[in-house]
Amino acid sequence: MGVIRKTKAVEVLLNEFNTSTVAISAKALIEQLGDTFNKTTIYRVLDKLEDDGVLHSFLGKEGLKWYAKCNGCTAKEHKDVHPHFQCLVCGKVDCLSINVTIPKIPNRKIEMSQFLIQGKCEDCFT
Amino acid sequence: MGVIRKTKAVEVLLNEFNTSTVAISAKALIEQLGDTFNKTTIYRVLDKLEDDGVLHSFLGKEGLKWYAKCNGCTAKEHKDVHPHFQCLVCGKVDCLSINVTIPKIPNRKIEMSQFLIQGKCEDCFT
DNA sequence: TTTGTTAATGCAACAAGGTTGCGTTATATT
């Protein structure tokens, strides 16, 4: 897998993530770009960018899928593991550059983990 | 809100959770009990049991909703916060009695958090 | 035990996020 051809959709989506520091949901991208590109295309490009190690994905509130830029990941390995913060007021999500110590669990092999913290962001935190 | 009447559906669902130590997904409950109770009923009873502090819910793989028994929670406060482990092989999910230190994040008010760890459970860990 | 109130249920229709199959288009290679 992986992105092979530099199409309009790939270009536009990559630009979305390069000009923003926060995560973006697939839903938001479809709302924003759905007139220009078919939603199927958007889902498929996101999928491939993730396979390529360009983006990483995770599930936010209500199980919605969010994407954000990766730092130092490759197609072979997603090593950029970190928690995410979602504001319950404005809905914004961002990646936290924080190291979370994953607890050792007896008799189990941990392969991945997903840590979603929810609350009020700096803008909504009165 | 909260459960008021002890109906058949409430009884059966409570029994499901009392005879099992692991978490159960709404989907699994509907597959298992869907002939006896309407899925709407199952969703609504789970909802109420959660409001009552009897069950807690969280999202597992693929955004599916899972439920498990609460320990020492009330209708007013869900204090039973802990990570969950989902086996990527058999799909089983359980509650981890482990304290996770939620990192302090500047300028943000943390209201809740969700920690899902994925890997191989003791049965599937060859 | 009968009656009355209304919470809980079943059903059908719907919502929303995401996926699939397939014919068409456009990118990159020769």
Next chain:
DNA sequence: AATATAACGCAACCTTGTTGCATTAACAAA
């Protein structure tokens, strides 16, 4: 320019979960 095929658009579909409303049943009062 011709070719191969990755990527695209479209429509139809799938899944989990929700909603409105008429009907049923839990429970308390009479």
